[in-house]
Amino acid sequence: MSYLDNIRTFVRVYELGSMSAAGRDLRISPAVTSARIAQLEAHLGVRLFQRTTRSLAPTAQGKAFYAGAAGILDAVEDAEAQVVNITENPKGSLFVAAPLGVGRRLIAPLVSGFLAAYPEVAIRLRLTDRKVDLTTEGLDLAFFLGQPEDSTLQIRKIADVGRILCASPAYIARMGNPASGDALLAQGHECLNLRFPGATEFQWLLRTADGPKRFRVTGRYESDDGDVLTDWALAGCGIAMKPVFEVAEHIKAGRLVAVATQTPPEPIQMACLYAHRRRQDPKARLFMDYMIARITDAVRDT
Numbered sequence: 635m636s637y638l639d640n641i642r643t644f645v646r647v648y649e650l651g652s653m654s655a656a657g658r659d660l661r662i663s664p665a666v667t668s669a670r671i672a673q674l675e676a677h678l679g680v681r682l683f684q685r686t687t688r689s690l691a692p693t694a695q696g697k698a699f700y701a702g703a704a705g706i707l708d709a710v711e712d713a714e715a716q717v718v719n720i721t722e723n724p725k726g727s728l729f730v731a732a733p734l735g736v737g738r739r740l741i742a743p744l745v746s747g748f749l750a751a752y753p754e755v756a757i758r759l760r761l762t763d764r765k766v767d768l769t770t771e772g773l774d775l776a777f778f779l780g781q782p783e784d785s786t787l788q789i790r791k792i793a794d795v796g797r798i799l800c801a802s803p804a805y806i807a808r809m810g811n812p813a814s815g816d817a818l819l820a821q822g823h824e825c826l827n828l829r830f831p832g833a834t835e836f837q838w839l840l841r842t843a844d845g846p847k848r849f850r851v852t853g854r855y856e857s858d859d860g861d862v863l864t865d866w867a868l869a870g871c872g873i874a875m876k877p878v879f880e881v882a883e884h885i886k887a888g889r890l891v892a893v894a895t896q897t898p899p900e901p902i903q904m905a906c907l908y909a910h911r912r913r914q915d916p917k918a919r920l921f922m923d924y925m926i927a928r929i930t931d932a933v934r935d936t
Contacts, residue, residue, distance in 0.1 A: 637677070640708065642702045643670040644682060648692055648700045650769065658772050659909070669738030724917035725754040732777040735860045735880040736904070738759035738928045741777060744777050748924050755917050763828065763860050768909050774918045776907045777925075779877065790906045793933045795898035796878040799838075800890040804870035810871075814896040815849040817839040825853035826863045840873050840897040847897075875899050879933055904933060 646656035647667065657667040675682050682696035692700065714731040732741050736795050737759060744758050760766075768787060782789055799818075801811075812818040815838065820823075827836040836856075837848045855866050864881060867874040873893055874881075892898075906922050 637674075638706075640670045640674040640677075641686070641706060643667055644674055644696075645700065645707055646702050647683070648696065648703075652690060655769055659769055661772055667856040668788060672900075701898045721756045723754060724752055724920060726916055726917065727756040728775070728915075728921055729759055729760070729773045730777070730921070731760045731762065731773050731777045733763050733770070733779055733860065734761050735763075735877060736777050736779065738861075739880060740805055740831050740933070741925060744928055745813070745924060748921060751924075752917070752920065755921075757921075759863045760910055763858050768907060774908065774915060775922065778876050778907060779902050781903065782907055787907045787909060790908070790922060790926070792904045792906065793930050794901040795933050796901050797875055798881065798885070798892055799840075799873055799875050799877050799894045799899060800867060800885065801873045801893050802868055802870045802889065803891055805867075805872065805892065806891060808870070811891070812894050814843070815847065816897075818873065818894050819849060819851070824855065825851035826866050826872045827851065827853055827856040828860055828863060829856040839900045840894070841900055842897050846900050877902065 643660060643662070646659050647653055650659060653667050653671070654664055657664050660667070662670075671682065677699070678699070680695040680699075681693050682699060684691050684693055712838055738761065742761075745759065747753060749757060750770060760771075760773070761877075766773060767773075768776055777792075779795065801809075805824075809823060810821065810872060812823055813823055825836065825838075836850050836851050836853075839846055853872055854860050855863075857863060857866075857872055860876070860880065863874045864876060864884070866872065867876075867881075868884065868889055878885075881890055885892065906926070908918060908922075
C-alpha cells in the first residue's frame with residue numbers, strides 16, 4: 635500500500651468519523667481501511683484515533699496531522715485535475731443512482747453517447763425510487779426529484795419539472811373527473827401512491843387560488859416503483875400524480891387524461907447530488923454536464 639493511499643484513507647476516516655463509512659466511500663474493505671490507518675500510525679509513531687467498540691475520535695496528534703494531510707491531498711488533486719483537463723481522458727468507474735422514471739427515460743438512453751465520448755470511463759447505473767445514501771452505498775452521483783434531506787451533500791439543480799394528476803378514460807367514465815383537489819377528496823377517489831420507506835401518510839401539493847396546499851390522499855394502491863403507478867393508472871385503478879415527462883406519450887395518445895385541472899400539482903425539483911469533497915471528481919463533473927445539457931430542455935418541453 636502506498637503512503638499516499640494511507641493518507642487518503644486517514645483523511646476520509648477523519649472527515650466521516652467512521653472506519654466503515656470511509657471504506658465504503660473509498661470502495662475498500664474494512665480490513666484494508668484498518669490496515670492503512672495502522673500502517674500510518676506505525677510510520678508516524680503516534681495514535682491518530684482513539685477507538686472503542688462504539689466510537690472513534692481523533693487524538694490531538696490526529697487533529698494536528700489532518701490539516702497537513704488534507705493540504706497534501708489538495709495539492710495532489712490540483713496536479714491530477716490539471717493533467718485530466720489537458721488530456722481530457724478521464725478513467726475509472728462512476729457509480730450513479732436515479733429514480734426509475736428519470737433513469738429509464740432520461741439518463742439511460744444518454745449513457746452510450748457519454749461512453750462513446752469518454753471510452754475509458756465505466757458507468758454503473760442503479761435505478762430505484764427509494765431514497766439512497768451516497769456514502770453508505772458508495773455512489774458518486776444521485777439524480778433525484780424533490781428536496782434532499784442530507785444538508786452535507788452538494789446539490790446541482792437541473793430544472794423544475796411539471797407534474798400532472800391523471801387517470802384513464804375508463805376510470806373517469808366510472809368515477810367521474812374531479813375538478814379540483816377538494817372534489818377529489820370529497821368524491822372519495824382512489825389515489826395511487828408512491829411509498830417511500832418511513833412514510834406515514836400521503837400528501838399531494840396542489841396549486842390553488844389561495845396558493846400551494848397539501849391534500850392528504852388515501853387509496854388501496856401503493857408501491858415504491860413509480861412505473862407501477864403508471865401501469866395501475868393505465869389499467870383504470872385510480873388517479874396518479876406523475877412528472878409530465880413520464881406520462882407525456884400516454885397523455886398524447888389519450889390513454890391517460892388530466893384530472894383536477896383547477897388545482898394542478900406544484901412542479902418538483904430535479905437535481906443531482908454529490909458528496910462534499912475538496913475537489914469534485916472530473917469524470918463526475920463531466921457526466922453531470924453532459925446529462926444536464928441534454929435533459930434540461932427535454933424536461934421543460936413536456
